[in-house]
Amino acid sequence: MSESIGFNKLHKGVQKWIWSQKWASLRDIQEEAIEPVLDADCDIVISASTAAGKTEAAFLPACSKLIGQSPDGVGILYISPLKALINDQYRRLQGLCEILGISVTPWHGDVLRSVKIKQRKNPNGILLITPESLESLLLNQGSWCSKAFKSLCYIIVDEFHAFLGTERGCQLQSLMHRLEFLIQRTIPRIALSATLGDMKQVADSLRPNKRLPCKIIESTVSHSDLKIQLRGYLTPAQQNEETESTMDEIIGDLYKILRGKSHLVFANSRARTEEIAAKLSDLCVQSLVPNEFFPHHGSLSKEIRESLEARLQKEKLPTTAVCTMTLELGIDIGSVDSIAQVTSPHSVASLRQRLGRSGRRGEPSVLRLFIPEDEITVNSHLLDRLRVHTVQCIAMINLLLKKWYEPASLNQYHFSTLVQQTLSVIGQYGGVRAQQLWALLCETGPFSVVDQSLFAIFLRGLGENDLITQTADGQLVLGYKGEKIVEHYTFYTAFNTPEEYRLEYNGKAIGTVPIDKPLVREQHIIFAGKRWEVLFVDDENKLIGLKTAKGGKPPKFSGDGLMVHDIVRQEMRRVYSEKITPVYLNDAAKSILKEGIDNYHALNLDNKQIIQAGSTVHALPWLGDQTINTITVLLRMHGLSADCFGGIIDIRNTTINDFFSAVKHILSNTKVSPTELASLIPNTIIEKHDPVIPKELRDIGYGARSFNVDAAYSWINRLWHNHSVHRTLVTSRL
Template sequence: MEASAGFSRLAEGVRRWVWKQGWPSLREIQEMALLPVLDGKEDVILSAATAGGKTEAAFLPACTRMAESPLPGTAILYVSPLKALINDQARRLESLCGSVGFPVTPWHGDAPEGGKNSLRKNPRGVLLITPESLESLLMNSPAWCGEAFAGLVNVIVDEFHAFLGTERGCQLQSLLRRIEFLIGRTVPRIALSATLGEMEKAASALRPEKTLPCRILASEGKGSELLLQVRGYRTPRADRGARPGLPGELVQDVYRLLRGDSHLLFTNSRSRTEELAAALSALCGRNFVPNEFFPHHGSLAPDLRRSLEERLQKKDLPTTAVCTSTLELGIDIGSVASIGQVGEPGTVSGLRQRLGRSGRRGGPAVLRVFAEEDETGPDSHPADALRLSLVQTAAVLSLLLRKWREPPREGLYHLSTLVQQTLSVIAQYGGVRADQLWTLLCGTGPFHAVGKKDFGDFLRGLAEKQAITQLGDGRLVPGTEGELLTDRYTFFTAFSSPEEYRLEYNGELLGTAPLEIPPSPGGSLLFAGKAWETVAVIASSKTVLLRPSAGGTPPRLAGGRTVVHDTVRREMKQVLLAGDPSRYFNPTAAELFREGAERFRNWRLGETDILEDKGSLHLFPWRGDEVVEAAAMLLRRMNLRADTFGGVITLPGCSAAGLREAAGRIPGRGLPSGEELAADAPDTEIEKFDYLVPERLRRRGWAARYLDVPGAAEWLGSLAGRK
């Protein structure tokens, strides 16, 4: 192996370890990272394809810094979003870190206690941990943390893209800031990610306080050949009482194409995962062959998930994991023969991450999208008639091939996580003054969008809810509610899954469903194959009261709760304007696409955003979900009923003239703020600790996450003829 200047600076033990691997050379991202990490004067973001060598790119120079550091304590803090990934990395890193004489300790709820106890007695080497376990350490063992982290030379954040724009990501930003405050110095950070858009925004997310410069190192690599196909399936129309199951042809095709090798088959919901896995397993039974198809999602017991991951790793039996996003991140299951996606992909970044699991070791990357589309009829919603689910698939694939990625979200308040971090810091120090809290968390921390006045209102709101109380010397300490919260292990988790809403009709429970944004009164909902109209939303009990809808059938648009980006929706319109199915569509998918494109032309939607149909208007902004939701809320303020389905706004009983008159009354200036508009939302308590946030601030945070009021006003102004 030819030694570069960077390689020559690695510790002797690290160099020996590399030679033992038999590598002919370092990979591009590994060579690029050596000098910046070794110098230790800046943060570094390493972006490369899945299995592109990012872990070694970070740890080869970081282990050298660890070996050369004279400081006592843990030298490298590695943070991962997944326990399983920590376990994998602990096995991978043991020999590399051992080459310079340092141990690797995994630390999470399921990690062996022996390793944790050894680290408690003698903190040294590499600590691999989740944000939740790190939160627990800072709260409950602050003195030990001060000693253990005093010698940190690097912080490494794996799967960095999974943290961006999330409550958990903001929690991690705060934890890293608190560690630096505790030890009194700045520690260079290294972020690893396979998929990032607008890297400069990612750099701001790695260190919001910007006390170190950030170097961005990206390696596209040569890449694998991509074999791509979209397979279309027609689903028979459901009657009013039942939802159709999976198309039998789809199940047969998956069985035929995937049986005999190892694959990952992603779906957009846990229920679809279970349904498909059960159908495939039953088909194996009917054919008297061993089952090769197994579900993998977050609701399954950890032992069941681990056994499937181990089966994929061993590669001694053909195995297809039918999964949600749980296998999207970097758990080491090795390479699989192909990636499947059932239903439209929600984001380009997510699909790119999934695709990285295939095509390793020089073979082609294989992606198949299985696209279900309902048969349409006279009462079908235009979103279904246009085949927007299939069009979204085409748009996401087009952007994927052009190497576009969604940029990180900015401008979010993360007030629920601010509640958690406020209580955590108070517990860590036993009591803190308000000005100290603001400086640590907001002034120089990740909650910089919260000014001093708003923070004062925020603290008063916590005091009113008895989460905190103030002592005579001015220190803030936990109140009754705060003590109850911080005494539970569930407190360490900043994020929450969307709550299950009860769906009721005439006092009867129809079922429950996770709804991130519940429908507004008068809005429509599709559940169990039936169309319902929302009568009321009771936020306190998370209940949606329904009655049968008198209108047509809402669209089938499948998928989870992913927010669709502006660029994806604009690309959808361009795909329809082009009018031709992509060469990677199979005949059925191409036929379905042509049906949608023909209707798009017949309805002249390339020239207008308005479609009049059976006494209703359907509006096509071709904009992201934040614009669509804000536009619908502004129209409701004009006394119009406005339902949203997959980027389409439906106005029952409205004429084009009535729409233009209403849109003309929406001011170009003097618009309601997002905070004011959020007052119309049926429920803004979305995140885990939102119930403790004062209502005014909670509305502001909700609006920042879900609404783009200026974008909506601009589009509505175009309908009214206002430039």
Template sequence: MAPETRATFEHLAPPLQRWLYEQGWSDLRPAQAEALLPILEGRLDVVIAAATASGKTEAAFLPLLTRLWQGGAEGVLLYVAPMKALINDQRDRLSVLCERLGIAVYPWHGDIGDASRKRFVAAPRGVVLITPESLESLLFRRGAELSNLFGTLEAVVVDELHAFIASERGRQLQSLLHRLEAALGRRIQRVGLSATLGDMGMAADFLRLDEGQDVRVIASTAETKSLRLVLKAVSQPANGGDTAETAHTSIATSLLKRLRDANYLIFPNSTGMVEFYADTLRRLCETTGLPVTFLPHHGRLGKTERESTEFELKRGNLPVSAICTSTLEMGIDIGAIRGVVQIGAPESVASLCQRIGRAGRREGEAAELWQYCVTEELAADSGFAAGLHDDLLQSIAVIRLFLAKWYEPPPPSSFHYSTLVQQILSLIGERCGVTAAEAYRVLCVEGPFRVAADDFIELLRSLAANELIMQDSNRVLLHGRVGERRVNHFTFFAAFQDTREYRLRHAGKELGTLPLKRAHGIGDALIFAGRRWQIAQIDHDKLRVELIVASTGKLPRTGGSGMPVHDRVRKEMRMLLAGTDYPEWLDDTACEVLTAARCHYNQLNLSEKLMSTEGRTVSLFAWRGDATQDALVWLLRAQGLTAENMGICLRVRAAAEAEVSDALAAIATAPLPDPADILQRPAMGAPEKWDWALPDRLFFNSFASRRLNLAAARDFASKGI
């Protein structure tokens, strides 16, 4: 062991040093060595950014557990993760270290029984692994006990930090961490573990709001692993009708042949397509007499089904491929994965980076990426935009940006009024009532919600009108009639929208949950957990469905995450169309489709103009991200046009190019509108959980701050391409 390495190791608790020696560690990885002293000293907040499987967990916990050991193992560490499965995985991982130090580990989430929680409450010391929802519940139900439970809290570790940024759960977590510090009356060190983002400064600002400049950011400089890459285009016949699944069935047949010698992760772009591929590959295995080694994994599956897939991946008895959603993007231990299959365009560069990071972990083994794109043969009624083959273009663009090491920066901050509603209700529960002034100070002045006092008062009045809150004679805010009912329901603690989920059962076994409509009835067919089913019984009041095995089925109507495409990705797509080079990793069919798309781009003269017209439909090519293009849609609608964002372009129906040009000129010269002047609430529903309780003005401002870039849209209208 080199002298400098020995010096680094000597900062750690002796039992940890022995464990590292037994594991054959000759030194710490660069990020681990750099994070050791700042975390051990405890004065600075720290963000550790590195790829999946780069040792971020050890980078945080080796020094933190050393601190607990030095204090006689009497302190507390709080670990917050976005997924219960990740907590279960880290419990096993950390227990190996903590046993050497005499430190207890307590997983705390909805699938864990009360025994573990009772042991911690009786003797609050050790490592608590918790989700934001369970932390919300803990603060709400045990507000008076927080000083006793967390009086010796040393630090909070936030895993998968990038997954929280700019989301409802992220703002919820920021508020919870501030409320915890407010209850304890002191600042607690925060350590964030994150994938690399386009702007790590914004990650630091998220971890410690308004103080990101004081957060120590440690970004891994480890060399990128080698990558074997191919993009394959698969043609889908035009006007498929009953053959609409032809291309995907062809991909499934190819996967059956290719993925027989190692473990892979297969990522279609929706839960419904996960089910299609799981069912198709299971039937192909059975038809050919092969063992079924293609297993589904997504958030709607029951715990037993998900854990069964994870177990088969880790066991290594047979080469197994998981067909999954983003549930397996994060750092759950699923053993050695050779490669990733992406079906359809990745929604973001950051997501693709996470997925590839799961593969090629064995020494000397390259990661593999098999990218499949379905390219439809053009029909007479396909439309101008179809000839540009946007799925292929986006796939190539995202991969090129990934290879160039560009990642989306976190989106800018937004109002998150819906989450503020929940935090008001939660704070009332934590403190058994709170004054309006105190709630505003805790949540807005010192907390993460940057809301003007007048807006906060308007919000409280709306909550009172909806009977979520009331005020007693001492001007203390309490739960109202509706609020009391809501906060006492188990769904209250999640910041995101809860859906009407039906429990699916077969032969007494829970399969998982699925949102169904009341129109579903006995005899209806569906695909779930990789099999085709028929509804034998359905109880719409108890939300329970009994299934029997069937030979036919329909895909559940569930989409992808709806992640907005960034400006940089669309710019790269346009550069591809204007270019002449062909990435070496395209197969022959993909090269032919790219050539056809470029010819179509030139025929439409899109390098020189913004619009093309088919009859009375205008396609407006802005080449901007979804936040800008969605804003353009609303601005054009305010001008009396019927517009929609199609991704690669905006479609304006029943209009001529001159009308669209006039509308853009009017948008460019007008002042930036108030969101309330262009948005229409009945058409928007309630995108976030508590939006229904917001007054119109705050609802529109909140939606616009999260989803629209009105300034960029007006800038486009003014300058064009």
């Protein structure tokens, strides 16, 4: 450490802990973070891949500062998106903090009441918390927060990229702002984030009002080598009970390839996670070998999840976790040999985050993708003919290698979260004037796109729904329904959480299921990688009793995919156009890709974006879902039966001439706004508190989130111009 300038600035106890770890040197981000964290005069974004030392980069200098200042109360507030990550960081920080004499307190729904009482009586040290638990503290114990956080030195937000552009992220921004307002001090914020394409955008999201400057510290260390394989699978057009299903074939390959080592398998949905884990476990039983395949998702009980995490950390037994995004974030699970992705990933950013779980300790990162496609028949849709799933995976891998990642969707209204934060602030202070609310939440807070006129409409809507009411002296207080909402345990989450049924076996809870369709008695299901029969369903207590069984299908969990970005679709077109065949495809994937590329060129899609197939016109703008959605609704507005799937717009029972007639009308009329388009959507109730938001505001929020009017009109203009030029050329030739 003699060459390290920063090391000598750290507290002696911190230095002692570093020596005990036998580190030869500090990592680049750890060295670079020491001075700005100690200076505490700016916000900081520390960006690097998983297991690159981000936690230590923040906490080593922050703890050094804490020892020097001896704050009267909590010194560091650490906010995490996951309870499991809090538990993990608690374990990781204990050794350091024992040397320094700093207490570390985890605080979430699963933490013992006695631990919380101890912190309440004597607030001190480092508090590890989720946004939802912080919401509860501010609402219910505002006076305690005022005392406990009065000397706060830092707010550290882990996995900050997971919050960007979401309702929960907006809640987090509001909570940090409200906390500073409560203690009347600006607290330096440190965000730990995966490396994303536009780090300045990440920095701007950390403190939207820019009251402090923000320093970006990004790791310059190159990542380990990357090994990729994309395996293709063909689903026969006609399958019978005797035919092995494509998913069974994929599961068989997962078993052969992964058994004997440790891996993560990402399956995009909880239902598929359970199916894969159960069938892999069945294969272990059939082979008379110990099971090493286990599911991991948010509905499993804490004991089941933590048992699997501990097994991965010990690295003594081969262990494969079949998981949702719960293991995408930075929980310390030790080193895994590879990452498997079953079906297409949602985004390049998600793929990068998942890949970061592999390739530690100098070993190459290994990524295997298992991508099924349907066999092509005379009735196949254009999506299948073009092999869109396979090409989208290739495009995402290309962009991953170029280090491009989707930017967060910013400048959203987040009216649903504004409902929550409005009720929470009123509940916290008992009564607030409308101007004070707007100044706190909108003028200086994260809802800056909501001006005073919109806020007035917003408050009237809450009043009409009896969520708030106004006293004779002009104070806004909670109405009868508002009090009921705030008092309910689900209030603290900003996002939709469907009512969950608790699953019990022999009186012991094994998890919960947020199900779209209720389970019924004697139904067979898969959960926790095992097969069960439903004994009883107690709707009043939301309880389902189970017994072990042999058959079963995964319960239908809720959850939707993310929107595909413009850049991904444009890269897909480049793959088709340049006939790119990556070296990492197996023979089946090469054959599948060749079909897609051949069909693309047979249809002359390099030169055409509109084609007729029977009575259906297909439009291929090669743009993201926001823009595709906009074009689709514009076409519907002008009388066409348009729908969109996977980036392709289908217009049924029409001709190309009718299509261009509609395009001409679109361009000759006044340009519509996103809000006008949203007003045509039958149901814009999407987020948690949307039902109480006036429809005119709901349309504004939905329009801003779902549509890209400028990009849609730009494409339509280009299309019409090319069509007009083509008609002119044809006429002149005649």
